[in-house]
Amino acid sequence: MTETPKPPIAAQRPHSFTTHGITIEDPYAWLKDAGYPDVTDKDVLAYLDAENAYFESMMAPHRPLVDRLYEEMKARIKEDESSVPQKDGDWLYWTAFETGGEYRQWWRKPVAGGDDQLILDEPALAEGKEYFRLGTLSVSNDGTLLAYAIDDNGSERFELRVKNLETGEHLPDVIPGTLSEIVWTADDKGFLYGLANEQWRTDNVRLHWLGTDPKDDIELFHEADEGYRVGVSETSARNWIIIGTGDHVTSEVYLLPANDPLAKPLLVSARQPGREYDVDEHDGMLFIHTNDTDPMWRLCTASIDAPGEWRELIAPSSHFYMTGVSCFRGFFIVDGREDGLDQVEIHRYDSAIAPQRIKFPESSYDAGLGDNPEYAMDVLRLGYESMVTPGTVYDYDVATGEMTVLKVQEIPSGYDAAKYRTERLKITARDGVEVPVSIVYPKDFPRDGSAPLFLYSYGAYGHAIPPGFSTGRLSLLDRGFAYAIAHIRGGDDLGQQWYHDGKLEKRTNTFNDFVDVAKGLIGQGWTSAGKIAIAGRSAGGELMGAVVNSDPELWGAVIADVPFVDVLNTMLDDSLPLTPGEWPEWGNPIEDKAAFELIHSYSPYDQVAAHAYPPLFISGGLNDPRVTYWEPAKWAAKLRATKTDDNVLLLKTNMGAGHGGKSGRFESLREAAEEHAFVLWQLGIEG
Numbered sequence: 001m002t003e004t005p006k007p008p009i010a011a012q013r014p015h016s017f018t019t020h021g022i023t024i025e026d027p028y029a030w031l032k033d034a035g036y037p038d039v040t041d042k043d044v045l046a047y048l049d050a051e052n053a054y055f056e057s058m059m060a061p062h063r064p065l066v067d068r069l070y071e072e073m074k075a076r077i078k079e080d081e082s083s084v085p086q087k088d089g090d091w092l093y094w095t096a097f098e099t100g101g102e103y104r105q106w107w108r109k110p111v112a113g114g115d116d117q118l119i120l121d122e123p124a125l126a127e128g129k130e131y132f133r134l135g136t137l138s139v140s141n142d143g144t145l146l147a148y149a150i151d152d153n154g155s156e157r158f159e160l161r162v163k164n165l166e167t168g169e170h171l172p173d174v175i176p177g178t179l180s181e182i183v184w185t186a187d188d189k190g191f192l193y194g195l196a197n198e199q200w201r202t203d204n205v206r207l208h209w210l211g212t213d214p215k216d217d218i219e220l221f222h223e224a225d226e227g228y229r230v231g232v233s234e235t236s237a238r239n240w241i242i243i244g245t246g247d248h249v250t251s252e253v254y255l256l257p258a259n260d261p262l263a264k265p266l267l268v269s270a271r272q273p274g275r276e277y278d279v280d281e282h283d284g285m286l287f288i289h290t291n292d293t294d295p296m297w298r299l300c301t302a303s304i305d306a307p308g309e310w311r312e313l314i315a316p317s318s319h320f321y322m323t324g325v326s327c328f329r330g331f332f333i334v335d336g337r338e339d340g341l342d343q344v345e346i347h348r349y350d351s352a353i354a355p356q357r358i359k360f361p362e363s364s365y366d367a368g369l370g371d372n373p374e375y376a377m378d379v380l381r382l383g384y385e386s387m388v389t390p391g392t393v394y395d396y397d398v399a400t401g402e403m404t405v406l407k408v409q410e411i412p413s414g415y416d417a418a419k420y421r422t423e424r425l426k427i428t429a430r431d432g433v434e435v436p437v438s439i440v441y442p443k444d445f446p447r448d449g450s451a452p453l454f455l456y457s458y459g460a461y462g463h464a465i466p467p468g469f470s471t472g473r474l475s476l477l478d479r480g481f482a483y484a485i486a487h488i489r490g491g492d493d494l495g496q497q498w499y500h501d502g503k504l505e506k507r508t509n510t511f512n513d514f515v516d517v518a519k520g521l522i523g524q525g526w527t528s529a530g531k532i533a534i535a536g537r538s539a540g541g542e543l544m545g546a547v548v549n550s551d552p553e554l555w556g557a558v559i560a561d562v563p564f565v566d567v568l569n570t571m572l573d574d575s576l577p578l579t580p581g582e583w584p585e586w587g588n589p590i591e592d593k594a595a596f597e598l599i600h601s602y603s604p605y606d607q608v609a610a611h612a613y614p615p616l617f618i619s620g621g622l623n624d625p626r627v628t629y630w631e632p633a634k635w636a637a638k639l640r641a642t643k644t645d646d647n648v649l650l651l652k653t654n655m656g657a658g659h660g661g662k663s664g665r666f667e668s669l670r671e672a673a674e675e676h677a678f679v680l681w682q683l684g685i686e687g
Helices: 042-075 122-126 496-500 508-523 539-550 567-572 579-586 593-602 630-642 665-682
Strands: 016-019 022-025 086-088 091-096 105-110 117-121 133-139 145-151 158-164 170-178 190-193 204-209 218-222 229-234 240-246 251-257 277-282 285-290 298-303 311-314 320-327 332-338 341-347 366-369 379-385 392-397 403-408 420-428 434-442 453-456 482-486 532-537 555-561 616-621 649-654
Touching: 022 593, 042 630, 042 649, 042 665, 105 122, 117 122, 117 133, 117 145, 204 229, 218 240, 240 277, 251 277, 277 320, 285 320, 298 320, 332 366, 341 366, 420 508, 434 508, 453 508, 482 508, 508 532, 508 539, 532 539, 532 665, 539 555, 555 665, 567 579, 567 593, 616 630, 616 665, 630 649
Parallel strands: 453 482, 453 532, 532 555, 555 616, 616 649
Antiparallel strands: 016 022, 086 091, 091 105, 105 117, 133 145, 145 158, 158 170, 190 204, 204 218, 229 240, 240 251, 277 285, 285 298, 298 311, 320 332, 332 341, 366 379, 379 392, 392 403, 420 434, 434 482
C-alpha cells in the first residue's frame, strides 16, 4: 500500500508585538520575507515548495478526475471564439482567439472596406512566459498608434509600449512601472498615464510626449494623501480628460481639456469626507453622479463654467440604486439596480420626453451596457446573461426600441437550458434582514436535504456578484449540485447602504449573513450540513476564514482563493501597497483601539482555534501585490498546528503568478478543474 503523504509542518519562531496595550503572538511571522517584494529567503521558499509538493502528492490520485473536469470545461469553450465587431471612428474593432490559443488577438478593419489588420498579438507577447496579462490598451484618435501595457509576472507593475499601426513597428517609447489607463491627447502627440510608486500606489498623472525620454515626463497631478488612488480617463465625447482621486469613501475630480493637457486642471468640487462623485459631460454641461445626499445616489448637473454649482436632475429613489451615468450625443444612460436587478434607462436631454427602460426577459439576470465607444451612437450594444442563459450580445435601437440578437455564447459540447432552473430567494438573517440568494439547479433537483450545494459569495468593497452564466459551473450541476450566490451585506447588491452595513464596525454582518443563508437553505431542504461546498476569493477568502472558525460543521469542503486572512497584521502595516487605502473599509487599528480589537476578533488567522475544521483548499500567488503570499501561507501553517481533525488541508502557491492565478484561458480552467475535483472528492461524489 502507498503510504499517505505527510503534510509539511512549518517551524514556529517566537515573535510578538504590542499595540494599544495588547500583545499578539505570531510564531509564523517569519513567512513574510523581509526583502519583499523580492522573495529569496531559503526557509520561506522551502516551505512553499514543500506545501506545493504535498498538494501535488495529495491530488495525484484524483488527476484523472481533474483531467475529466478540465476536458468537460474546455469542450464548452469555443476555441476560436471572437467578439462582435464594433465601430469606433473609421474602423471596426474586435478580438479573437485562435484554436487552442490561451490569449486574444486584437483585430480591426476599415469601415469603408479592406483587409483585416492584426493590431496586437497577445499569444506572441506571451510566448515563453509563465504568466501574461494585458493591462490596458488605447488607440490614438487618428487610428495610427496603439499604446498598451503588459505584466509578465503577476506583480501588476505594467510596462507601457507604443506601436505604429501603419508600419507594425514599435516606437522607442517604453515606460516601466505603470498602473493606470492610457488617454491620448486630442492631437495624438502624447498621452496621460500613472506610475505606481514604491508602495504600488498610483498617486500621480503624468504626460508623455512621444519621442521624449520618459524620465522627462511631466507630472500633471500628484495626490498627497497616501490612502487615495489616482486614475485617468476621458469623457464620452473625448473632449475632456478626467483625473479622479479618492479612496473607498471620498472622491474628487479634475478636468483637463484634451486639446490642452498642460492647462491648469479644473476642479469640479473639492473633496468632502464621505462624499463620492463621478462626472461625464455633454455640450458644456457636467453630469454628476453622486451619493452626497443619499446612499442610493442621485444625478446632478452643473455648467462647465461653474462646476461646483450642482442642480439636482434625478433625485435618489428608495428602490432604484443608481450605479452610473453615461452621456451620448442624443441621450444619456442611467444604469442601476432595482431590488438588486440590473436596469438600463435611456433619458433624453429634453426632460419632456419620458425615460425608457429596457426590458429584460427573466426574473433574475445580469445585464448592462456593452462596448459603446462612440459619442454619436443611435444603437446601443448591450450584454445579457442569467444563471441559465448563456452570454448574449444585443444591439438596441434607441429610436424604435428594437432589440437585435448579434451573438449568443456558443457551447460546442452542447447546452440545453431546459435541464436547469433558476430562482431568486430571500432568506432572513438573524437580525431580521432579508438576504437575496440567486440559485440554479437541475430541474429534477430533490428538495429533501439529500443533495449537495455549492455556495459562493464575496461581501466587500461594495462589489455585487451578478447572477451570471458559467460554463464551468455546469460540471457541478450535472453531478447533482445546486449552485447558489449569497448577495450578502458588504456588497452593494441592494444599494450602497447594503455595502455600508457590511463594513467597519458592521463587518460581522457579512459573515453572519453567509452562515444564515446556508442555514436557511438547509431549512428549505436544498441541502444538509456537511453537504455544502463554499468558495470565496480575496476578501471573499476572508469570509471563508471567518465562517470556518465560527461554524465549521456546516461545510463539507472549502475553497479559499488568495484569501485575505491575516487582516490585523496587514492593516497594521502601512508600508504594504494597499493598507492606507483600506482603512476606510476595515478601520485603522494603528490609531483606533476599538478598530484593533474588532479586527482581531474576526481576523481568520488570529482566530484559528483548537477544533475540527472542514477540508480546505487554499491558494496563493507569490507575486500577488493585493493579498500577499504569506497570508495564505501563515494561515495554512497555523491551521495545521492547531486544528483537531484529520481532514485534508491543501495549500497551493502559484510561484509565477499573482492575484488572479494562472493567466491563460485554459490554464485558468485547469485550476478551476482542480478545485471542483477537490469538492467532489471531499463530498464523496467522485466520478
